[in-house]
Amino acid sequence: MTTSDQFKQAAHKLLVIPGPIEISDDVLFANAHPSMSHVSPEFIPVLGDCIRMTRTVVDTAEGQPFLIAGSGTLGWDQVAANLVERGENALVLHTGYFGDSFTECLETYGANVDQIKAEIGATVSQEAIESALKSKKYKVLTFTHVDTSTAVLSNAKAIAETVRRVSPDTLVVLDGVCSVASEEIHMDAWDIDIILTAxxxxxxxxxxxxxxxxxxxxxxxxxxxxxxxxxxxxxxKKWLPIMKAYESGNAAYFATPPVNLIYAFNASLTKITKSSPSLAQRYELHRTASQRIKTAAKELGLKPVPLEPTSAANGMTALYYPDGLGAGDILPRLVKKGVVVAGGLHANIKDKYFRIGHMGISAVEQSRGDVDTVIVALKETLAEARAAK
Amino acid sequence: MTTSDQFKQAAHKLLVIPGPIEISDDVLFANAHPSMSHVSPEFIPVLGDCIRMTRTVVDTAEGQPFLIAGSGTLGWDQVAANLVERGENALVLHTGYFGDSFTECLETYGANVDQIKAEIGATVSQEAIESALKSKKYKVLTFTHVDTSTAVLSNAKAIAETVRRVSPDTLVVLDGVCSVASEEIHMDAWDIDIILTAxxxxxxxxxxxxxxxxxxxxxxxxxxxxxxxxxxxxxxKKWLPIMKAYESGNAAYFATPPVNLIYAFNASLTKITKSSPSLAQRYELHRTASQRIKTAAKELGLKPVPLEPTSAANGMTALYYPDGLGAGDILPRLVKKGVVVAGGLHANIKDKYFRIGHMGISAVEQSRGDVDTVIVALKETLAEARAAK
Known part of the structure; x- marks a missing residue:
């Protein structure tokens, strides 16, 4: 029985898309917590601790977390609606699908947006950023730390350094939906102004x-x-007093928080920030998982979307289908083996590539064998697909 | 052993605030569903069915549901941002806290808002609505079906009739956060344009x-x-294609839906719309639960906040503390008995009253005995509080 055979028998298919990811049983169990009042003395510290542990994850001493029911997209609205005033300029570094969406969001709230567009698989150069920052005054610069559509990892530290040197007042906005807790982030040391995620x-x-x-x-x-x-x-204006209240141990009301999800988030954050492996070790484990999958893909003749290994994410991998094969040859075969990966998302290459997530417990809890499962399934799938041609 | 003694031993305290309410085990279990892809063939019909069943709950054939990660408050933003253009007029019927908040939300997006304010515990008269509608052109009229801060129930059918007669183009917006599935609603028959809830x-x-x-x-x-x-x-513009796609059995992406919560919502909606008791019977069971609690409260000398029984909610009860007693005399004693009710929310009377929720399984599943538990705990609490004075 191969590893992928074993997985066929599991309760659910192995979810290795770049989010949602596999969730540990204790976090799922916390999501099924009996219903609790959002202003009860039992719940207040649960949310309060989430606020504190969120700070730990992004390595900031005084950053102000906002935890609000919504998807990651709501973070863009928060940036656009709270930090940019009508007619102000925003600079969007574009490394894929999410640069376009963030642009549209900023424009919705009245910003004038310029984009610097990298070619597919590349990052925006520091020279291009410097030149744009010198051309006009930008209220914010945004970049997608890991663009989920291309698996391109931008150099957050270098971007922030360029901004501070050339245009120190410009706010540096890191879209970390696909990077927080899987890619190294040091909000204070790198001097990042906004980290938004989900x-x-x-x-x-x-x-x-x-x-x-x-x-x-x-x-x-x-x-x-x-x-x-x-x-x-x-x-x-609404949420700041709420976050401060819960953190200081008091209830406050603006809109009902997603109580059960906060319990689940607390369970996961506790594991990430207060248990072994450490956060630093977790980043290393993500790099290890990533290297194993990327090496296996290379051996199978699969070309990555990111052009340079140094700008490839550690929490996900985007791979072009090999010559002559397409989504229909690969994805259904993987599903049959109990492995769910994601198709393409970037409009220009949508049907030419697929994406594998290796974040969270799939990367960190090596005893689960998720990375092995993915590699075995990928090998078998490619052999079958090539044989069928 | 009294009923309230039994509850002390339960896994958690009985949650009878006006939301969040007690959640059944099967719904909590669905919330702990293994992680699934938001675009998987398994998940698509789960969300699709939620869309269809939401229609059933509000009794509409062709109304368009939007199910978006967020709190009920996000429904106000949807109304203000999608239906009202800058400088247009909105009329807010004010029966408590939520009228003020909805006003502020509409103004945030550029509406000119007029309020008709009922006295605390009362509803806005049809004459006042008619007169306002004749004074100027309103794009929307909003009302809080049950104002969670006062337990006042507005007559949705009568309000919509007045609007259609006097100003047929004005959109009728029903804030049903505290009424959907506990108070009778017939969206099509009453000709309501927006029902928003959580x-x-x-x-x-x-x-x-x-x-x-x-x-x-x-x-x-x-x-x-x-x-x-x-x-x-x-x-x-973003969500309409997504909702249509999922309903027709196809995946589409704008922002990641709250997958686990959609599984939970599906489990609850299935119970509400496709099993016994019927929706009509559920409304009746809410009325019965409400009458039992209101009758017991009257016998205990507790005065309701709603001035007229016909404008009192069936899913919750708001009661003034009796003479000489306050929150500190009542709420902690109830908590000790394992019963969690809510304090006041309306600024003008915040410390003078408390609120009991009796929605969902606490009203419908009579075998749980939740209503009895509340009544017994309330009786014991008042006796103890009065004796201690």
Missing amino acids: TQKGLGTPPGLSVVVASKRAIEVFNSRKTRVTSYYGSW | TQKGLGTPPGLSVVVASKRAIEVFNSRKTRVTSYYGSW
Whole structure:
């Protein structure tokens, strides 16, 4: 019986798309917590601890987390509605699908957006960023740390350094939906102003929570707005007192928090930030899992979407189908073996590649054997697909 | 051993606040579903069925549901950002806390808002509505079907009739966060344009999903907007194709849906719409539970916040503390007996009253004995509190 045969018998297929990811049983169990009042003394510290542990994950001492029911997309609305005023300029570094979406979101709230577009699989050069920052005053610069559509990893530290050197007041916004807890992030040391993410990827929790952390600089910019915040549900005017209240052990009400999901998030954050392996070890385990899959893919003749190994994500892998084969040859065969990967998402190459996620417990809990399962299934699938041609 | 003594031993305290409510084990279990891809063939019909069953709950044939990760509040943003254009007029019927919040939300997106304010415990009269509608052209009229802060139930059918007679183009927006599935609603027959709600009350599911249903008229008004939609995350331009895709059995992507919560919502909706007791019987069971609690409260000398029995909610009860007693005398004693009720929320009377929820399984599954538990605990508590004075 091969590894992939074993998985056919499991309760569910192995979910290795770049989010939602496999969730551990204890986190799922916490998601089934008996219903609790959102203002009860039992629940208040559960949310309070989530706020504190979110800070730990992104390595910030004083960043202000916002935990709000919603998808990762709501983080873009929060940036656009709270930090950018109508007519101000935003610079979007574009490494795939999500650069276009963030652009549209910023424009919805009245920003003038310029994009610097990298070719598919590449990152934006520091020279291009520097030149754009010198051409006009930007309120925010945004980049997708790992673009889920291409698996391209941008150099967050270098981008922030360029911004601080050339345009120190520009807020650096890191879209970390596909990077937080799977790629190394040091919010304070790198001087990042906004990290926005969601729970269903590296954070190992079901989807449904928008997670944003704002630097002191970002909160100061927010506090000195001249015009009204342009979202109600996403308004920090509403949420800042709520987050401060729960963190200090008091209840406050603006909108009902997703109580069960907060229990689940707490369970996952506790594992990530307060148990072994450490956060640093977790990053290393993600790199190891990533290298194993990327090496196996190379041996199978699969070409990665990222052009340079140094700009390839550690939490996911995007691979072009080999010559003559397409989605229909690969994905259904993998599903039959109990392995669920994702098709393409970037419009220009949508049907030419597929994506594998290796975040959270699939990368960290090596005893699960998820990486082996994926590699074996991939090998078998390619052999079968090639034989069938 | 009294009923309240038994509850002390239960795994958790009985949650009888006006939302979140007690959730059945099968719904909690569904919330712990193994992680699934949001675009998998297994998940697509789960979301598709939620869309269809949501229609059933509000009794509409062609209303368009929107199921989006968020709290009930996000429904206000959807109304304000999709249906009202900058400078248009909105009329808010105010029966408590939520009238003020909805007003602020509408203003955030550029509406000019007029309020008609009922005195605390009362509803807005049809004469006042008629007079306001004659004074100027309103794009939308909003009302809180059950105001969670006062337990006042507005007459949705009468309000819609007045609007159709006096100002037929005005969209009728029913805030049903505290009424859907616990109070009778017939969206089509009453000609309501928007019903917005959330999952954690009558719908018997953990919090974290904004549920909005839009009439054909509302969708036409949306489609004939002259200006850009003013929210990104809440934009129906984005969500309408997604909802249509999932309902027709296809995957589509805008933002990751809260997959586990959708499984939970599906489990609860299946019970509500496809099993015994019927929806009509459920409304009757809510009325019965409500009458039992209100009668017991009257016998205990507790005065309800709603001034008229005909405008009192069936899913919750708001009661003034009796003379000489306050929150500190009542709420901690109830908690000790394992019963969690809610304090006041309406700013003007915050410390003078408390609220009991009796929605979902606490009202419908009589064998649970939740209503008895509440009544016994209330009786014991009042006796103890009065004796201690």
